[in-house]
Amino acid sequence: xxxxxxxxxxxxxxxxxxxxxxxxxxxxxxxxxxxxxxxxxxxxxxxxxxxxxxxxxxxxxxxxxxxxxxxxxxxxxxxxx
Amino acid sequence: xxxxxxxxxxxxxxxxxxxxxxxxxxxxxxxxxxxxxxxxxxxxxxxxxxxxxxxxxxxxxxxxxxxxxxxxxxxxxxxxxxxxxxxxxxxxxxxxxxxxxxxxxxxxxxxxxxxxxxxxxxxxxxxxxxxxxxxxxxxxxxxxxxxxxxxxxxxxxxxxxxxxxxxxxxxxxxxxxxxxxxxxxxxxxxxxxxxxxxxxxxxxxxxxxxxxxxxxxxxxxxxxxxxxxxxxxxxxxxxxxxxxxxxxx
Numbered sequence: 001x002x003x004x005x006x007x008x009x010x011x012x013x014x015x016x017x018x019x020x021x022x023x024x025x026x027x028x029x030x031x032x033x034x035x036x037x038x039x040x041x042x043x044x045x046x047x048x049x050x051x052x053x054x055x056x057x058x059x060x061x062x063x064x065x066x067x068x069x070x071x072x073x074x075x076x077x078x079x080x081x
Numbered sequence: 082x083x084x085x086x087x088x089x090x091x092x093x094x095x096x097x098x099x100x101x102x103x104x105x106x107x108x109x110x111x112x113x114x115x116x117x118x119x120x121x122x123x124x125x126x127x128x129x130x131x132x133x134x135x136x137x138x139x140x141x142x143x144x145x146x147x148x149x150x151x152x153x154x155x156x157x158x159x160x161x162x163x164x165x166x167x168x169x170x171x172x173x174x175x176x177x178x179x180x181x182x183x184x185x186x187x188x189x190x191x192x193x194x195x196x197x198x199x200x201x202x203x204x205x206x207x208x209x210x211x212x213x214x215x216x217x218x219x220x221x222x223x224x225x226x227x228x229x230x231x232x233x234x235x236x237x238x239x240x241x242x243x244x245x246x247x248x249x250x251x252x253x254x255x256x257x258x259x260x261x262x263x264x265x266x267x268x269x270x271x272x273x274x275x276x277x278x279x280x281x282x283x284x285x286x287x288x289x290x291x292x293x294x295x296x297x298x299x300x301x302x303x304x305x306x307x308x309x310x311x312x313x314x315x316x317x318x319x320x321x322x323x324x325x326x327x328x329x330x
Contacts, residue, residue: 001107047107050216051137054208058224063313066231070321 001046009043024079026072034065132291133298138213142298146277150262153305157255160312164252167324186236194236201229209306213295219302223309230314239318239326248318248326251311258308262301269297 013036020032037060045053105112114120123144127136131143141149186194209222234242266277274281279297286293318326 051135051218051221054216054221055224058221058228063224063228063231063317066228066235067317067320070317074321074323 001048005046006043009039009046013039013043026077026079027069029079030065030068030072033068034061037061037064130291131294131298133213133295135213135215137216138218138298138302141218142213142301143279143294146266146301149301149305150259150266150277153259153262153308156312157259157308160255160315163316163319164324167319168326169324191236194232198229198233201232202226205229209302210299212302213298219305220309222302223306224313226306226310227313227317230310231317234314234318234321239322242314243318243326246311246314248315251315254307255311255315258304258306258311261304261307265297265300265304 016032016036016039020029020036023029023032037056041053041056041061044050044056105114109115123136123140127139128134131139133139133143205222205225207222208217208225209219212218212222230242230246233245265279269278269281270276272281272284279294280290282297283290283293286296288296
């Protein structure tokens with residue numbers, strides 16, 4: 001476990017979380033969510049929890065992003081607030 | 082209102098951050114999770130008793146088989162719920178004009194997908210079949226297999242993907258996965274042991290008690306993978322077409 005690597009990933013995690021909350025374009029927000037999932041997958045893989053990281057990469061960064069984008073396409077792309 | 086939201090977030094965040102210093106250190110041997118009798122039993126005895134090197138899979142599929150079984154049921158219920166809410170029959174609602182038609186993506190994307198799809202599916206099957214020796218298992222492999230059908234739907238249109246994996250087949254596979262898992266538990270019951278106690282199956286599976294548990298884990302992982310594959314594809318196809326299952330993304 002390399003702590004410098006951890007610090008970088010954690011900073012990026014906070015940044016992507018804030019971006020996903022602040023951005024008005026819901027398509028962009030779901031893609032930033034995919035980046036968030038991938039970063040947390042890196043963190044888990046680095047901590048040695050490879051099974052959890054695998055699940056996060058497949059479900060969080062992969063399928064759930066696609067499902068969210070599909071939902072955005074069939075609802076609305078602009079956030080109301 | 083936003084000010085109070087920010088205030089509560091700051092207060093709760095401060096409380097959570099101040100609580101983290103009471104946590105045991107990462108990898109601490111004396112932490113309650115590591116020093117208890119249960120986890121040391123799993124770490125020391127899993128490979129000896131089940132012949133499965135990946136103890137995460139052994140705990141998920143064998144020692145806590147009930148947990149995984151009902152997780153699979155939860156996924157099944159989620160998929161059935163999405164179908165019950167979204168699925169519409171008949172053409173009462175007019176199809177919006179701005180949706181991409183059934184022709185799918187462009188030539189380049191189609192060719193790339195047709196090259197990469199067999200490898201995705203093969204890797205997904207490897208993850209399912211090799212889940213008790215390496216990272217992975219039924220959930221991950223099932224999600225990847227479902228994602229390969231989603232990719233097929235994105236590149237070639239939903240009609241092409243539905244010709245491989247029709248709605249009826251989706252539901253049958255989702256139910257069949259749970260049937261395999263529960264049926265394996267009932268088989269243990271029939272062989273004269275507890276529900277999901279795989280060591281009872283050593284008389285019908287080759288290789289002794291340990292290998293019977295290992296093979297049984299593979300069987301229930303296949304069940305989990307079937308359900309997850311079917312539900313993932315059904316979720317995508319219902320969400321992307323507002324339940325009409327005609328023209329997708």
